[in-house]
Amino acid sequence: MQTTIEISNYPLTEAYEEQILDFIERVRSHAGIQVKVNATSTHITGAFDMVFELLQQEIRSSYEKYGQMIFVIKVLKGALDLNFELK
Numbered sequence: 001m002q003t004t005i006e007i008s009n010y011p012l013t014e015a016y017e018e019q020i021l022d023f024i025e026r027v028r029s030h031a032g033i034q035v036k037v038n039a040t041s042t043h044i045t046g047a048f049d050m051v052f053e054l055l056q057q058e059i060r061s062s063y064e065k066y067g068q069m070i071f072v073i074k075v076l077k078g079a080l081d082l083n084f085e086l087k
Contacts, residue, residue, distance in 0.1 A: 003048040004080035005055065008041040009062070010070040019066050023058060030054045036082040045079045 011019040024042055028035050033046035033054070044051055059071055 001048045001077065002045065002079040003051055004076040004078065004082075005044045005051055006041050006074040006076075007044065007055070008072045010072070011066060012068045012070070013066070019062065019069065022065075023062050026058045026061065027054065034082050043080065043082050045082055 009020050009023050010016070013019070024035070024037055027033075027042065027044060030050075032050055033044055036043045044055075055073070062069060
């Protein structure tokens with residue numbers, strides 16, 4: 001089963017940008033998924049189990065590396081076309 005995840009990361013520090021970009025780059029390093037980033041969130045599409053395993057790994061890594069931060073996640077069953085743009 002395919003899924004699309006929308007995830008936003010809110011580090012509880014003034015030096016938030018580096019932490020967000022690090023998380024995004026770690027997510028992008030996983031093969032077999034599609035990632036699209038916009039100003040407020042990151043969208044990840046791929047196999048359900050694979051996406052949740054990589055999220056578990058990378059969220060844990062962020063907590064261990066940076067401490068407290070908030071992740072807000074929306075889950076959609078199915079693969080959303082991440083190349084679609086509204087005009």
